[in-house]
Amino acid sequence: MSFNIIFFGPPAAGKGTQAKIIEQAHNLRQLSTGDMLRAQVAEGTELGLQAKAIMDSGKLVSDEIVIGMIADSMERNKKAKGFIFDGFPRTTAQAQALDAMLAERGEKIDMVLELQVDDSALLSRIEKRAKEEGRSDDTVDAMKVRLEQYRSYSAEVLPYYKTKEIVYGVDGMRSIDEVTIQIEAVLEQDEAA
Numbered sequence: 226m227s228f229n230i231i232f233f234g235p236p237a238a239g240k241g242t243q244a245k246i247i248e249q250a251h252n253l254r255q256l257s258t259g260d261m262l263r264a265q266v267a268e269g270t271e272l273g274l275q276a277k278a279i280m281d282s283g284k285l286v287s288d289e290i291v292i293g294m295i296a297d298s299m300e301r302n303k304k305a306k307g308f309i310f311d312g313f314p315r316t317t318a319q320a321q322a323l324d325a326m327l328a329e330r331g332e333k334i335d336m337v338l339e340l341q342v343d344d345s346a347l348l349s350r351i352e353k354r355a356k357e358e359g360r361s362d363d364t365v366d367a368m369k370v371r372l373e374q375y376r377s378y379s380a381e382v383l384p385y386y387k388t389k390e391i392v393y394g395v396d397g398m399r400s401i402d403e404v405t406i407q408i409e410a411v412l413e414q415d416e417a418a
């Protein structure tokens with residue numbers, strides 16, 4: 226039985242951290258469009274060159290690019306028990322494309338976990354991450370744009386899943402361990418996880 230989850234939440238909410246923990250514990254495969262794009266930038270591919278300036282400004286890369294990357298990764302992971310989508314979908318077009326790709330495998334999105342974190346906490350996490358990781362989009366200006374983008378795309382994408390009644394809120398202000406415990410409690414509601 227397959228199981229597919231979306232980790233949804235603002236920049237620096239802890240999606241990647243939690244996705245890596247849950248991926249291990251449940252034998253799922255994390256697919257992060259942000260990580261995939263950064264890998265393309267690091268490799269200096271044509272796609273990476275195109276995406277870098279957009280990412281550094283905090284805006285969204287085109288649907289075509291991210292949908293293509295997700296399609297390729299799903300194709301390469303045919304045997305996965307399920308996926309954790311991290312940072313995707315961010316538009317209705319991406320959500321619809323994802324539904325279609327999963328439907329081809331006879332699967333669907335089973336749960337959307339919304340990590341909720343206050344803006345002030347996000348800003349201090351970004352400041353800390355900027356010092357530790359040096360990501361080129363972890364600047365004050367890009368962060369402002371990323372938060373604005375989040376407000377607008379979450380208002381578009383969350384209702385798409387809320388009508389399906391599969392959105393679960395998680396308090397992302399707590400410690401890493403406490404957030405994991407909350408996520409595990411939500412996952413227990415679905416025995417396929």
Ligand code: ADP
Nearest residue numbers: 236237258259280283284285286291312313315
């Ligand atoms: P964060 O959520 O912390 O801002 P991500 O690593 O998820 O960081 O994304 C970094 C950047 O990559 C985004 O600001 C955006 O430019 C681009 N990106 C990632 N995923 C998508 C997506 N699904 N659609 C469009 N752009 C994306």
